[in-house]
Amino acid sequence: MSEHDSRPRPRPHTRGQSGRPGRPDRRARENRLEAPVILYGWHTVTAALANPKRVIRRLLLTENAARRLAEEKILPPVTPELVRPAAIDQRLGPDAVHQGLYAEADPLPSPALDTLDRRGIVLVLDQITDPHNVGAIMRSAAAFGVSAIITTARHSPEATGVLAKSASGALELVPFITVQNLARTLTELNEHGFMTVGLDSAGADNLAAVKLEAPLALVLGAEGKGLRQLTRETCRLVARLDMPGAIKSLNVSNAAVLALYIGASRLGLMS
Incomplete structure (x- = not known):
């Protein structure tokens, strides 16, 4: 949209419009507060x-x-x-x-990426649209002490309504960060020393066999579509979850639980 475009602009309701992923500008913050x-x-x-x-x-x-x-x-x-x-x-x-x-x-405050706990795990959601799935993922994230959930501003549910109900209180426990550009955010996580691991059935390595290190960012894609190409390319590695049974894929919320268990076990967070 050009500077002189007279069409009405959409009301910003997401984080990350200041140019720094995870850090909203004042106008975006004020407009979000208009909608409870x-x-x-x-x-x-x-x-x-x-x-x-x-x-x-x-x-x-x-x-x-x-x-x-x-x-x-x-x-x-x-x-x-x-x-x-x-x-x-x-x-x-x-x-x-x-x-x-x-x-x-009011929405809860959202932390900047450079303030996240470097000893634990961050979950990154690549355009997962179902609020029930995102809410279930938030519950699992709270159970495993995840530092934050990062999701895209577009093609993802807001932290309200059905998502909040599905999270069953976890929305108050796990910071929820919405960003405009996921690839840019993953790049920033890489620069901050995070091991960014995308989960995909076509991943070259089995997540259970990968040497995982903190800080760790596990990246999950939408059901059906999986990780977008640019997301895959920005992750440091892409791994799969090997299943011993006839069905080789899991619902994304179940995949999140398994990935979190593997990650937390490898990082020594389970003791």
Whole structure:
């Protein structure tokens, strides 16, 4: 789009527009705050209420949910609004399992790449679009103490709604970094000394046989398409997950669990 183009520009809602992957500029940050993060469900909302870094703007509770919060001595940071379940259904749709809790909040702060823990693992997601898969990956990442999840601004779900519900509270535990250019971000990780390993069924080496070193970045591609060519070329190596059975491929969230287990075991993070 040229400087004098009169077409309306899309409202920026991602990180990394300052030119440095993982570090948003002021305009992008201000515009993101206009659209609240939607959180619903017991584990998702109570984890957010317990997170001092999460700013809650609005909290809707049913009588049963408010009673349960009181029984578990969970004190909301804002005054909740008591509503009927149908009021939350109207906001989320009848199929959302909200358990009587709905919150609107600000996005969590996102760390710069050069501040990530160099002793552990970072997960990089190359245009994985299914929020259920990304949420499941976040749960596994929280279980393995992953330093951050990096994903693309386009062709990936935002850290809200279904993704947050699928993550079941993990969104409050694992930093979520959205970047404009994944290849540039992988290059920066390489420059910071990360061992960037792309996972692909056509990889030359079995991940279980590769000598892994910290800091480690495991890169997963979208189901069906896998890693994009430029992503593959930017990773330091591309490895596969060998399966002994007749089925040789896994759902991306299951592949993430296996890769994290191998990585954490090799780096001595399991003890």
